[in-house]
Structure formats: C-alpha cells, structure tokens
Amino acid sequence: MKKDYQKLSIKVHKKTRGKLEIVSRIPINNRNDLSIAYTPGVAGPALAIARNKKLAYDLTSTKNGVAIISDGSAVLGLGNIGPEAALPIMEGKAVLFKRFANIDAFPIVLSTQNSDEIVVAVKAIAPTFGGINLEDISAPRCFEIENRLKEELSIPVMHDDQHGTAVVVLAGLINALKVVGKKKEFVSVVINGAGAAGVAITKLLYLYGIHNMVICDSKGIVEKKRQDLTPIKKELIKITNKKNLSGSLTDAIKDADIFIGVSKGNLLKPSDIKTMTRKAIVFAMANPTPEIMPDKAKLGGAVVVASGRSDFPKRRRFSA
Template identity: 55%
Template structure:
C-alpha cells in the first residue's frame, strides 16, 4: 500500500477505527480524572438541625438497630439493603485484559454500578479484592449483611463456578453475570431467531465456540441441564468447541478441567470429533463467546439452511457480520452496539436483580432466569432479521424483565414476606 503524501516512509498509518478508539481512550481518561470516578454517596435524609441528626444518627438510630436485632429481615425495611447490590471481583479476568487485580478493576466495576443505577434504580457498589488467594468465598459471605444481592463479576474460570456455587446458601441472590446474564440474553435471542427463521427451538443443532464461563452457562441453559424441566425446554443438540476443537468424551486431558469434563458428558451426544469447521457442518446456529476471527464464510456455508450466527466476542467478533452474511448467514448478532442485534448481558442483569430485590428473593432460581429470557424475547413484538433483540438503552426492557422475575420468585417460593 502506498502511504499518503503527508506520511513519511516507515511511519504507521492508523485506520479510522483505530483513531476513533484512541480518541475514546483519551476521553475516558479525562472523564475519570475530572470526576474522580463515576460514583458518589448522597444522603436521602436532611441533616440541617439537631433533630435531624438525632433521628438519622444517635440516639434515634439505636431503636432501628434494636428492631433489626430482633428480626434481621427488617434490614430490608429500614436500611439500604433492600435496594443494594455488591459487585464483587478478584480482578482475575477483567474484560479482555486478564488478571489485572482489584485496583485496576475498579473503573469497570464502577461502570457496572452506573448501569445498575441508570437502568434499574439499584444502588450498587464495587467490592474489589486485590488478586485474592485466601478464602475468597468466606470474605464475600461476610459482607452479605449489607446487600440485597451480589453480582459476581470478572472472576476467572473455573474459580467463578466454584465461588458462585458455594454462595448459594447465604440467603440473598448471588449471580455470576458473565455466566447467567449472558446465557439469559442468548436464550432470548435464539427464541426470537427461531420466530424469524421458522426453525423449531427444540429441533435446533447448536455449536458453542468457547468453553469458559459464558460457554458453560449457555450450554447448560440451552440443554436445561440442572434446570427444572417444568420451566425449561432443551434444544436438540449442542456441540461445544474450545481452542483445541470439539469437546468430546474421549478427548485426552479432560480430567484436568472438571467443567470441560462435565461439558463432554452433557453435550455432543453424537460423539463428533474434529475442528470448529467440522462442528459447524449441518448446524442450525453457532454461538461465539471466544475470540476474534475463528469463523469464516466457508464455515457458515456448511451450516443448515437459514443459519443463525451469534458472534459475541468483543470488541472484534468471531466473524464480522458482513462476512457472515457473505457466507449465507440469515440472522447475525454480535455483542457490539454498532451492529444490529446486539446480544449483551447488559440487557439482562439490571432487570434480573431489580426483580429479585423487589421480591426480597433468597436466590436467583432456574425459574427466574428462564422467565427473564422469555420476557426479554417477548419484549420484541415483531422480530425480524435485523431486530431480534430489544435496545440496551430501552428502560422498558428492565421493567418487563423485573416484573417477570419477581413473579417467578414468588411462584417458586424464593421470596420473603416482611
């Protein structure tokens, strides 16, 4: 390529997209410096007179403490607990940056807190542990009294699975959003993709690329493994791929990873082996939660008629929408906001936690997750190829999901009566 006239030989020419990204990075630094972060705490009550102080603090606050001591559930009535979520991370898998630790994770967790407030009116606060290696579960358990829910965030697999599982008995909803928020959103997208393509959900052959937190949770939800069969309908078949290709029961090395072993046991019933390309032959849908560029137009051509392609790696998807369509993709979704059909867990977690808090829920159950997915899908009244998902910025999505989640919590018996 001949460089522009104003570029000297040997200098790098940045693309328009790279230039725009660099501008955003600099603007982000300036924004965070100007405001010293994105969160602040404000009082809900007046503190102008001595009587104000006596009611909000001592001596009046002692009576509130005595009431809660007699019945700890009254913390939901008298304190911030009923509308608060802790966003907990150990900084081990932040965005695509990897194990950057608790300090560097703060801006991301602050951003998540802003989304909670903007979309669901929830007061969320970052709790960032710095490369924590002791009993992480017990430390999280010990902060639970303050919060009505815990959103686990950016914790590396397999630790994320173990932490979430160990915290299900603490009496408040605990959800690893990278797993279940993503899975809920994918289920909603797949339901509407079936409405558009005419495919039957329970007849789908699905390939999932990526066997980490998101891939594991998506596969289990789509196959209803570990879910109440009365509320969950499975797809026909799932094949999961990682960087070594298809995960199957006879593959060497699976015993080194408990969760890949589980995937091998619970999916790929036909015993397929080989590469990602082999997995896609005859598939109805492919869901990418891995990395950039692992799919090609030729792979899409080998799929079943009217193929569904969800390429969700960010910022660069497994295949660009234009390339997927060149390969014959009928519906394409990505995790990005600059393409149609954004499939992003920001559509799920505000409504899920809003509904859980409104129900004073003790956990986030199977019924609540499935209800959230169907509410999200049904929010799009007339889906089409370019519009199978609600807009992330549409607050009506949160309200609709929250109502469905609250009702599911009450029906399933996971709500409190104060």
C-alpha cells in the same frame, strides 16, 4: 468516521473520576435533620435492628443493595487483568443495575484469586447487602465459589457471567429462530468457549429443548477421547456432541445452524460462515472484539447476527 470508544471512555472517566457517587436519601439541611439521620436519633434504628436483625431490610439500604464482586481474573475478553483494572467494568455494571432496575449496586474488587479467601471475604461483608452478584471470576473457580456462597449465605447469590449471559442468549435465540423459520428441535448449535458463560449457555439451551449441540474450547471440540478435560467439561459431554465429532472449531461449525461465541475475537472468517446452513444465526459475543464482526458475518451469509457490544445497530436482520 468511526468513533474510538476506548479513547472517548478514558477521557470521560478521567473527567468524572469514575461513574459512581453516593447520594443521601435523607436531606440534611439543618441541625434537626442531622439529629435524625445521625446521632442521637440513629441509635433508634440501630437498637431496633440489634433486637431483630431482619429489620435491617426495612431500616437500611440492605434490601436494595447488591455487591458486585470480582477478582479481575476473567474480565470481558481481556483476560486476567487484576482487580484495579476490573473496577471500571464493575462500576459500569453498577450503573446498569441502577439505570434499568433502580438497584443500588456497589463494586467490590478483591486482591486475591484464592477461592477460599474470596468466599471468606464475601461472607464477611454479606450483612451489608441484599444480594451478591459475582462477576468476571475465571472458570472453574467461579463454579465452586458460587456454589459455596449459595450454600453458606441466606441471601441470593448469582454469577452473572453464567446465568445472566445464558438467559440473554436464550431470549435472543428464541426470537432469532422465529426470524429464520427454524424449530429448536431440529437445529444444530456450536458454542465456542467452555468457560463460565459457555457452560451455562449449554445447560440452559439443553433445558429449553435444543439437544444437538457441540461445545468447543481453545483446543477444539470437547469430545470423549480427549484426556485433558476438566470435570465440568466431562459433564458437558453427557448432553453435547451426540455424533462424537472431533477436530477444530472450523470442523464443528460446518453445517451448523447456529454459532454462539463466548470466547475471543477474530476467530472466524466469512468463509467459515459460508460452511454453515442456509439462514445461519451468528451470536458473536466476545468482548470487546467479537469472534467475527457483523458485516463479515453478513458477507458469509448469516441472516441474524448478535454481538456483546453496544455500538452496533440495535437490530440486524439480513435478507436470506
């Protein structure tokens, strides 16, 4: 029987009241410990930092602290669900930071979707942290917000939905190409989703040397004749759709070697995968529901399948 992870997750979250807690690095077992951790002893590091702000990296948790910032406007494949609903996802990301990198990450959701207000808020809390991780902020605002914060802050700023996703996709694709025996110079790629992730993936794959790409959004293939393109999409045309294709996702995917989905669930059928080339690669990464489920992608003839979920088998390699 297949597990209902959403119901199980609600049960666990209700029991634990979230996923995070604050744990002291300094034990306080007696009056002496308290005098060192707090007053009067704490005045020592406070005054030292007042004389030299850089000492905050040595005397506080700043160096290992990251703020996970979201306005809840583009959460997974759930859409604009707001800051409160985004908090479980931000807590989950903080858990991953701690588990896999031993970084102390703090989820912070903002009750505004105004770009100026977000920039002001992040700048105001920046002294607490050694880095800023932007998460689940909708495009095209996410590009402006990230660029402004990079220019105006002295600490690292990264929009995870762009760069984190793109790096993982490229890493997976490098190995997938080895599995199917294809070369990056000769493959054709269809990327469905022209938001933050899709834009970053397209740019990184191009830098890697994959130049035969078509990107699609909710209205179909991004191409020169369309009058509704945002400035970001107009920029993408310079490095994509060299054959000037037009039409729908179904048109784009025909004869493609690789499909990369960062859009929404259940967009493709096995019959769509059958129109791709032999030994097709399918990265269907919409969450929580992929563009096509792995078993259906296999049915359509895909040899390598990846998703954005953690409940599928870690490795799938289908015979050609």
